[in-house]
Amino acid sequence: MMEEQTKDHAELALEFNRDEDRVNWHDETLWFIRQKRDKIAHQIPEWETLREAASQIKNNVLSNLHNYLQQFEANAIANGITVHWAADGAEHNRIVHELINKANVVRMVKSKSMLTEECGLNEYLAEHGIEVIDSDLGERIVQLAGEPPSHIVLPCIHKKKEEIGEIFHQHLGIEAGISDPQFLTETARQHLREVFLTRKVALTGVNFAVAETGEFVVCTNEGNADMGAHLADVHIASMGIEKIIPERKHLGVFLRLLTRSATGQPITTYSSHFKKPREGSEIHIILVDNGRTVQLGRKDFRNSLKCIRCAACMNTCPVYRRSGGHSYHTAVAGPIGSILAPNLDMEKYADLPFASTLCGSCSNVCPVKIDIHQQLYKWRQVLVKNGYAPTAKKAGMQLMTWTLSSPGAYRMAGKAGRWVLKHAPFAVNNSFNPWYKQRDMPNPPAQSFGEWFAKNKAGK
């Protein structure tokens, strides 16, 4: 969770855009990943059928969530896993803290879990004297930099290798001025190796939990979840309740889609199944609601819970690529974050559904076919109806409505507007007009189409 901030997406995006070279670099880096995704998706002729299958499986899950969760719980317990339920982020954090206390340690290693970002776990544990080290390379880098991840799959995609060299120079003691990726990765590897070997408690996220078997699957490219979980005595897995799938065979659909959509790889390097604890060790799984059942109750927005967190919608989003993940001021950025966040706090995230042109590219790349751009539109309606529209906008919209609902008023306003543009352009072409800041206004024509028609065609 980010610290309290009062700037909205537009203001944060404006700051990001002060450095155009960086915007170009950020855009091109993510566009490259979008292209990789296109290339590998096109290698699968049944790609669209696969998306449809995934969507239908998830629809089934959402309609029978309670049954699958109970089935999963029973099977997991039978396998020797301890199951915890958390109604919200605070309860989740308390459970983790208790488990750490019970293990009698003050340090924990954690692989990537956007859920723990959503719950603010790192900050909570830090306040209670527990040191958490993120073992995903990108997450470790932003953690050292004191920043939240800017992307759910590529947490430090906003940082250039030179900046990472500087962070490692400051925190891991390497020489200044190093930017060789191989060297930097090896530095992180050595640093994390010591962490893996000495931590007694490891926390991981969960990509899929299988109701049929009581097992769960964690997908990483770095193997860091496995390193943490296998070397620790206690493995805590934090999971949003929507991550459940009915049967193991369904993984064949989701694992094919996940990484192709995310990074353009055929599959994650590691797709590890955890079913029962090793002799002498413990596995705890925490099933977290934190607003998900509320979202499930919102007819127009429930299918946002189909999300498998691949981030394809971020990589393709022309706004995300040019505003950066931090401009969304929430754990899950981009188009999907913009339809999830208002569910948790409408006031705080009222700006996010408006941070989109509604171009629809997000919905097209979504491997589980969430109608993201339609939900952005619908959230706008909900937010305005709940009173979260700025006063000036409200007044402007009412004036516009009045003008456009009356043919007479519309013709007058149009004529006046064109007259002003022609004879008093300074009234429009000034710094109060955000259009004019970097764009010219259109040249006003001598007559509107309506006027042309009346003169040349009407009655003929």
Next chain:
Amino acid sequence: MTVGLFVPCYVDQFYPGAAIATYQLLEKLGVKVVYPPKQTCCGQPMANSGFEHLTGGCNELFIKNFAEFDYIVAPSGSCVLHVREHLHDDKNEQVAETTRHKVYELTSFLTDVLKVDSLPAKFPHKVGVHQSCHGQRGLHISSMTELVAPEFSKPGSLLNMVQDIELVHLDRKDECCGFGGTFCVTEEAVSVKMGKDRVADHLKHNAEYITGVDMSCLMHMEGILHRQGSKVKVIHIAEILNAE
């Protein structure tokens, strides 16, 4: 067949040439075109800003102006998509529904209804085609790079009927220009950056004109081109298809 010509408000006020070309083109193709003079706006600017509940007046006017026609045609993908998805009438939803299904974006109408297979048009220029998102991803007037599906383009096929035109290849075939309705002012920085990048792609490939089915995207890109002092012009697709 009688077609009601639906001219989006900003086209009416700022780009009458696009509407005149649409009118002339349809007449040239043997269609009886009627322009209801009391039309204003489809209500999209309010709806996309979260104020769909204020669009009742616009909906009522739209139905009053257009319900009687066999088809309703507009030189815009965006406004047509809005009507298709959001035209309602509490008092008579049946009429709203039939009206919704009768509204066509120009190039879809030419392709799917009139089944145009040749045009007497000539435009000896290098032209870049901007895929407006609402026409493309909303109305499916052309295939989309995200989907694994056969390629097609209704505007593209029509432009290929134009004599001496040269369509330029773009690096990003269907990226949004960043206009986005009120987004263009509420998110000015990102909107302009998106527009600059789109324009740069056309300039890089030596387009003399940028065309598309939506004047709103073109207005945004024109504003950027002007500010940059570029000689490259924007032109609505109807004006090319009607050019002789």
